[in-house]
Amino acid sequence: MKKGPINCINILCLNLYDAYTMPKIVCGIIGCTSDENVVPEVLGGLKRVEYRGYDSAGIVVAVNGRLEVRKGAGRIEDVEKRLKLSSMKGKTGLGHTRWATHGNVSDRNAHPHISCMGEVAVVHNGIIDNYIQLKEELLKRGHKFRSDTDTEVIAHLVEEELKAGRDYLHASLFAFKKLSGQYAVALIFRDMPDLIVGARKDAPLVLGVGKGKNFIASDAIAFIEYTDKAIFLDNMELAEIRPERIRIYRMEDGREVKKSPVQLAWEVADITKKEHAHFTLKEIHEQPLTVRSAFYQDPSKLRDFASSILTAKSVFITGAGTSFHASMLMAYRLRNEARIRSENFLSGEYRQFSQWFEKGTVVVAFSQSGETADVLEAVREAKKKGAMVVSIVNAVGSTLARESDIALPLNCGPEIGVAATKSFTAQVVVSNLVVDTILEMQGSLRNRADEKEGEILSRAVERVLECESQVKELVSMYSNKPDFYFVARGYSYPVALEGALKLKELSYIHAEGMPASELKHGTLALIEEGTPVVAINPSGENHSDTLSNVEEMVARGAHVIGISDEASKQYTHFIMVPKIESKYMPVVEVVPLQLLAYYMAVERENDPDYPRNLAKSVTVK
Ligand code: M6R
Numbered sequence: 001m002k003k004g005p006i007n008c009i010n011i012l013c014l015n016l017y018d019a020y021t022m023p024k025i026v027c028g029i030i031g032c033t034s035d036e037n038v039v040p041e042v043l044g045g046l047k048r049v050e051y052r053g054y055d056s057a058g059i060v061v062a063v064n065g066r067l068e069v070r071k072g073a074g075r076i077e078d079v080e081k082r083l084k085l086s087s088m089k090g091k092t093g094l095g096h097t098r099w100a101t102h103g104n105v106s107d108r109n110a111h112p113h114i115s116c117m118g119e120v121a122v123v124h125n126g127i128i129d130n131y132i133q134l135k136e137e138l139l140k141r142g143h144k145f146r147s148d149t150d151t152e153v154i155a156h157l158v159e160e161e162l163k164a165g166r167d168y169l170h171a172s173l174f175a176f177k178k179l180s181g182q183y184a185v186a187l188i189f190r191d192m193p194d195l196i197v198g199a200r201k202d203a204p205l206v207l208g209v210g211k212g213k214n215f216i217a218s219d220a221i222a223f224i225e226y227t228d229k230a231i232f233l234d235n236m237e238l239a240e241i242r243p244e245r246i247r248i249y250r251m252e253d254g255r256e257v258k259k260s261p262v263q264l265a266w267e268v269a270d271i272t273k274k275e276h277a278h279f280t281l282k283e284i285h286e287q288p289l290t291v292r293s294a295f296y297q298d299p300s301k302l303r304d305f306a307s308s309i310l311t312a313k314s315v316f317i318t319g320a321g322t323s324f325h326a327s328m329l330m331a332y333r334l335r336n337e338a339r340i341r342s343e344n345f346l347s348g349e350y351r352q353f354s355q356w357f358e359k360g361t362v363v364v365a366f367s368q369s370g371e372t373a374d375v376l377e378a379v380r381e382a383k384k385k386g387a388m389v390v391s392i393v394n395a396v397g398s399t400l401a402r403e404s405d406i407a408l409p410l411n412c413g414p415e416i417g418v419a420a421t422k423s424f425t426a427q428v429v430v431s432n433l434v435v436d437t438i439l440e441m442q443g444s445l446r447n448r449a450d451e452k453e454g455e456i457l458s459r460a461v462e463r464v465l466e467c468e469s470q471v472k473e474l475v476s477m478y479s480n481k482p483d484f485y486f487v488a489r490g491y492s493y494p495v496a497l498e499g500a501l502k503l504k505e506l507s508y509i510h511a512e513g514m515p516a517s518e519l520k521h522g523t524l525a526l527i528e529e530g531t532p533v534v535a536i537n538p539s540g541e542n543h544s545d546t547l548s549n550v551e552e553m554v555a556r557g558a559h560v561i562g563i564s565d566e567a568s569k570q571y572t573h574f575i576m577v578p579k580i581e582s583k584y585m586p587v588v589e590v591v592p593l594q595l596l597a598y599y600m601a602v603e604r605e606n607d608p609d610y611p612r613n614l615a616k617s618v619t620v621k
Pocket of ligand 1: 320321323324367369370372375418420501502505
């Protein structure tokens with residue numbers, strides 16, 4: 001197994017990043033079958049995939065000739081305590097963590113779901129589009145439903161097929177064939193207690209190959225503690241998992257498919273919080289490493305990516321949330337340095353721009369997960385109209401990566417905290433590499449030394465992380481404020497937007513990010529005694545203008561937190577960031593803002609890893 005993030009890129013990056021698939025529809029699945037009790041494995045795995053959804057959780061085990069289910073609404077930890085999940089025992093079991101789509105958040109809608117006769121248990125990640133029709137048919141046939149979910153139809157369908165005399169595999173296969181929509185499904189059976197059946201269509205499923213113990217999960221991080229050998233199911237494949245063997249079949253014709261396990265390039269340390277209180281804090285602190293890893297790109301892919309932009313008739317750049325903020329930085333540099341006109345749009349707003357998608361157009365998509373519905377819809381529309389799609393994406397096995405003509409990886413490893421942190425800084429690095437390659441092709445940039453740049457950037461991030469105690473002090477002063485403003489100009493403006501987004505999602509404090517030039521057009525009316533404003537104001541052409549805006553705000557009572565490589569007495573508080581090449585300034589500027597949002601959340605007793613109402617991957621429109 002790898003010994004650190006850099007090794008993993010050098011040695012096993014393909015396995016790692018092909019392996020690193022993210023959810024289509026959020027929900028987490030884990031299953032294990034063994035000759036011993038598997039509840040610790042199922043419970044542990046469930047906690048690891050909690051990032052995929054966290055409104056309900058449950059476990060089912062096949063034990064003593066029955067299927068025992070314990071499930072309920074709430075975070076896994078609460079459900080575990082309330083229902084004493086760890087006291088369950090069984091040699092085959094499934095676990096599920098839910099992000100509700102069909103049916104409200106309630107005990108009855110939590111997975112697993114059981115068929116009428118208690119023969120089959122199912123957990124599911126995805127959406128069954130034709131469930132209403134299937135449910136009506138099943139109701140007519142006398143089936144009784146105990147939940148409002150789309151998922152439950154699967155258990156009843158399998159039971160019908162078993163009743164018709166099919167064996168477990170064929171019953172599952174025939175049932176799955178009736179489903180339309182997206183699914184990653186795992187089933188266990190009362191009367192076949194050493195079997196798990198799994199299948200996928202447009203939602204990830206990976207099998208873990210252990211010694212006398214095999215796994216199925218939405219994400220390999222669920223079982224990495226027990227085995228680093230994995231088999232990635234492809235769409236429309238069905239797996240038969242037993243303690244001693246795994247078999248895979250094509251759903252189309254039932255033929256067996258031979259697949260060898262791949263060695264995962266993760267260590268348990270990659271998916272644990274290590275010494276940190278939360279994943280978010282760990283991921284913020286990983287950035288000196290991850291910004292360096294982002295530099296490891298396949299040179300020919302990088303050149304193809306760059307040349308597609310350079311030769312395009314028109315260029316569109318898109319993303320959502322934090323990824324959109326990173327995409328703004330690329331658009332800025334393309335316009336200002338490469339003199340390439342590029343339209344930058346929020347993926348969810350693609351219809352404003354789609355009339356210009358055509359052959360010769362390039363759409364550049366930014367995404368951490370590669371599964372964001374808004375982004376996928378935008379790029380699919382672009383492809384339909386003949387445009388080329390190139391992407392910068394962390395999850396190399398994701399839908400976006402697979403559907404792109406070229407995809408460059410972020411190489412920052414699994415990002416588990418719902419708030420994007422290290423993926424943003426990696427996106428800035430990768431997009432800079434693309435722009436630099438374009439500048440090189442245009443002849444305006446010579447003697448690039450990416451390795452040296454990576455080292456310098458990594459050290460700068462290490463230095464800026466030293467502001468942690470200063471940030472904590474600011475948090476103690478301003479944590480009860482209802483509003484925050486983030487202002488900046490030019491290339492730092494997306495950082496202001498990112499700072500506001502981080503603060504909103506982690507602390508639940510209202511925050512706005514805007515160009516400092518816009519203050520006087522309205523927002524200044526909201527500034528009063530003690531209003532906190534963060535001004536991101538690097539040295540350079542915009543510095544003095546923004547400083548004037550700072551004075552205007554301070555004159556009206558604002559407490560301005562300056563973030564810059566150049567100190568000024570105008571700021572109420574000041575965080576010094578290292579001076580580096582301007583194209584990398586957003587990387588160092590964003591770190592204090594990530595810390596601010598994180599510590600604000602802690603101070604206000606929010607869970608920074610799992611902000612309310614949100615999910616890591618937004619797969620609904
Ligand atoms: O996986 P993606 O980068 O496509 O996700 C896009 C946004 O949903 C994401 O950046 C979201 O805004 C984050 N929670 C922000 O921290």
